[in-house]
Amino acid sequence: xxxxxxxxxxxxxxxxxxxxxxxxxxxxxxxxxxxxxxxxxxxxxxxxxxxxxxxxxxxxxxxxxxxxxxxxxxxxxxxxxxxxxxxxxxxxxxxxxxxxxxxxxxxxxxxxxxxxxxxxxxxxxxxxxxxxxxxxxxxxxxxxxxxxxxxxxxxxxxxxxxxxxxxxxxxxxxxxxxxxxxxxxxxxxxxxxxxxxxxxxxxxxxxxxx
Amino acid sequence: xxxxxxxxxxxxxxxxxxxxxxxxxxxxxxxxxxxxxxxxxxxxxxxxxxxxxxxxxxxxxxxxxxxxxxxxxxxxxxxxxxxxxxxxxxxxxxxxxxxxxxxxxxxxxxxxxxxxxxxxxxxxxxxxxxxxxxxxxxxxxxxxxxxxxxxxxxxxxxxxxxxxxxxxxxxxxxxxxxxxxxxxxxxxxxxxxxxxxxxxx
Numbered sequence: 001x002x003x004x005x006x007x008x009x010x011x012x013x014x015x016x017x018x019x020x021x022x023x024x025x026x027x028x029x030x031x032x033x034x035x036x037x038x039x040x041x042x043x044x045x046x047x048x049x050x051x052x053x054x055x056x057x058x059x060x061x062x063x064x065x066x067x068x069x070x071x072x073x074x075x076x077x078x079x080x081x082x083x084x085x086x087x088x089x090x091x092x093x094x095x096x097x098x099x100x101x102x103x104x105x106x107x108x109x110x111x112x113x114x115x116x117x118x119x120x121x122x123x124x125x126x127x128x129x130x131x132x133x134x135x136x137x138x139x140x141x142x143x144x145x146x147x148x149x150x151x152x153x154x155x156x157x158x159x160x161x162x163x164x165x166x167x168x169x170x171x172x173x174x175x176x177x178x179x180x181x182x183x184x185x186x187x188x189x190x191x192x193x194x195x196x197x198x199x200x201x202x203x204x205x206x207x208x209x210x
Numbered sequence: 211x212x213x214x215x216x217x218x219x220x221x222x223x224x225x226x227x228x229x230x231x232x233x234x235x236x237x238x239x240x241x242x243x244x245x246x247x248x249x250x251x252x253x254x255x256x257x258x259x260x261x262x263x264x265x266x267x268x269x270x271x272x273x274x275x276x277x278x279x280x281x282x283x284x285x286x287x288x289x290x291x292x293x294x295x296x297x298x299x300x301x302x303x304x305x306x307x308x309x310x311x312x313x314x315x316x317x318x319x320x321x322x323x324x325x326x327x328x329x330x331x332x333x334x335x336x337x338x339x340x341x342x343x344x345x346x347x348x349x350x351x352x353x354x355x356x357x358x359x360x361x362x363x364x365x366x367x368x369x370x371x372x373x374x375x376x377x378x379x380x381x382x383x384x385x386x387x388x389x390x391x392x393x394x395x396x397x398x399x400x401x402x403x404x405x406x407x408x409x410x411x
Contacts, residue, residue, distance in 0.1 A: 058354075064391075
């Protein structure tokens, strides 16, 4: 009886351990795509876009993981940029989007909604740079076991405006600084040690709004 | 400080001496049911030539990483180390046989009983072009880089063409350490997919 209990406990521990260790980004993947781009449209309005990308690293070495993270982020931005250029700018997709909106909208504002979507498309396609500056990271998961890092970045129309406003403020401050009107007070430098983990997930509190 | 150096030497020596009985990779993780704190990986050539060994030690809590790579000890004899300890990195390779120009003398082909291993110099335009074409045409049952872009970034390549019974190992003379990582990836895959290349052994 005792032996049987011990065996059962051991099996439970082994099973629990292996299930916890296997595919440490399972939660991330159950909520997100590995690669791709998804628009969120509410009542015919383009609310946000989520862009997903992944990148693998050759070995669980800190610098290689950092490189893979940067690569995944760049991949996501490039995907978004390509999507803007190829898909949104293409009149075929714009009309597809409009059609889709016409079909899904229940408020009887079909024409107006279609115009709004196409306006976003034009604005986004014409100012890729400013749109890209409004992209924020929403979620990230790294698995040493799979040697893969997954990232999810997002864009909202308001973020591009915020980024543009911030840029203007920074530019103004730099201009003021260069003309000698402001001075830098002694700043304290903070250092922190990065601790490595087997896998981690960093989800932004903003992620659920996208 | 001395203790740290000694422990590093010990880790290095353990990795170096660790000799897995079988080809492929042996990966072991120590401690913890929830997550491992240390990983040891030992890989050895599955195909009889070229001979190589890639071993690494990774400590999750200390963020330390040590990798040692030895390639073709009887001919070219390349020994590489790649460390990352306390946020500081060091990577270097020692090549015994060099050409008059100081480049490593790596044979292009290693012949085995039922297969060949081609050593592709990725700095060589013609040779790397063949690999790029093969990636495009999806000729490999295993490939370390899915895209040509990845190939450029990793500085190495490992691919297996079962139909032609050829293994391609790509390297850059400026970054031979990377070759160790691509070999490790391939051997790790071979450990799990041994049956698919049985005809090549």
